Amino acid sequence: MNVGILTGGGDCPGLNAVIRAVVKRGLQFGYEFTGIKNGWRGLLEPSTMKLTRESVSGLLPLGGTILGTSRTNPFKNEKDAETVIRNINELKLDVIIGIGGDDTLGVAAKLYKRGIKTIGVPKTIDNDLSGTDFTFGFDTAVSIVTWALDRLHSTTEAHQRVMVVEVMGRHAGWIAVYGGMAGGADVILIPEKPFDIEEVCGYIKKRRNEGKYFSLVVAAEGAYPKETAGMITKDKELDAFGHVKLGGVGEFLATEIEKRTGLESRFVVLGHLQRGGTPTAYDRVLATRFGVRAIELVHENNFGRMVALQGNKIVDISLEEATSKLKTVDMEMFRTAQIFFG
Numbered sequence: 001m002n003v004g005i006l007t008g009g010g011d012c013p014g015l016n017a018v019i020r021a022v023v024k025r026g027l028q029f030g031y032e033f034t035g036i037k038n039g040w041r042g043l044l045e046p047s048t049m050k051l052t053r054e055s056v057s058g059l060l061p062l063g064g065t066i067l068g069t070s071r072t073n074p075f076k077n078e079k080d081a082e083t084v085i086r087n088i089n090e091l092k093l094d095v096i097i098g099i100g101g102d103d104t105l106g107v108a109a110k111l112y113k114r115g116i117k118t119i120g121v122p123k124t125i126d127n128d129l130s131g132t133d134f135t136f137g138f139d140t141a142v143s144i145v146t147w148a149l150d151r152l153h154s155t156t157e158a159h160q161r162v163m164v165v166e167v168m169g170r171h172a173g174w175i176a177v178y179g180g181m182a183g184g185a186d187v188i189l190i191p192e193k194p195f196d197i198e199e200v201c202g203y204i205k206k207r208r209n210e211g212k213y214f215s216l217v218v219a220a221e222g223a224y225p226k227e228t229a230g231m232i233t234k235d236k237e238l239d240a241f242g243h244v245k246l247g248g249v250g251e252f253l254a255t256e257i258e259k260r261t262g263l264e265s266r267f268v269v270l271g272h273l274q275r276g277g278t279p280t281a282y283d284r285v286l287a288t289r290f291g292v293r294a295i296e297l298v299h300e301n302n303f304g305r306m307v308a309l310q311g312n313k314i315v316d317i318s319l320e321e322a323t324s325k326l327k328t329v330d331m332e333m334f335r336t337a338q339i340f341f342g
Helices: 015-027 078-090 102-113 138-159 174-182 197-209 249-261 281-299 331-338
Strands: 002-007 032-036 048-051 095-100 118-122 162-167 187-189 215-220 233-238 244-246 265-269 305-310 313-318
Touching: 002 015, 015 032, 015 095, 015 281, 078 102, 095 102, 095 281, 102 118, 118 281, 138 162, 138 174, 138 215, 138 265, 138 281, 162 174, 162 249, 174 187, 174 215, 174 331, 187 197, 187 331, 197 215, 197 249, 215 249, 249 265, 281 305, 281 313
Parallel strands: 002 032, 002 095, 095 118, 118 305, 162 215, 162 265, 187 215
Antiparallel strands: 032 048, 233 244, 305 313
């Protein structure tokens, strides 16, 4: 059996660990592996590499993805979808293991409905895929946010400023909540709960009145004020899956906070720092478990499925279920975070 593997969407720590696990476990079944370069683009414009025991050796701690990635959407038009299916057949790929988030796995789900054998592995540092408690890459991103807040805390306190830290999270604020709680943020803002800028300023003023002359505000990139129509964007250009480029909430907040409170305010955008570097031990183990189970599903001829973590068990759910809706922040978790605001 010839198994194709691809990584799509934004990169995140742990992708290489999944590739390694799939190949090493699959070789025990006697399978061959073809790496598809640059996500779904590698099937639209064929670009592949052979994956062997030697080529995946040493991948466990390596960040990024040896296969490359892209946000290519072959279902943007029917002609591209037909091209991808034709190339899968011409490359003699018996099954495709797609490692990615909602967009990447959404393509895998559509291909499965058209007769292509597919398996999904959940990858998103936003942790917003349904059916799985956690996705690999999330723990690493939260660790980086916590690391950044620890360092910003001391300089912010020294200068008696307000520091706004913008983190990733388009529609779900999991990174903001977990990272903010772990890093001792004084206010956390998420897309699920539009914020009142006066309330945010109120928390900061309260701290000032209590003799705390600095504040750390963590905002997910998709967070937005109640009075606006939606998320703050850099421009109106859309990617292949119809997403706008986010960014700017940190700058907006710092400007408004300084204007409304008179306190010196700065902003930091962590951006791709959250994606880069080596995965944490937790993400290495989770990615490995996902990879092993993904290829075992292939061996069981159980296709159209996505591996998932539920409790401490690795299970599988249908790709259709996994991509049917986003997993947003549990409000009980957010209420716990709110206890420490101000």
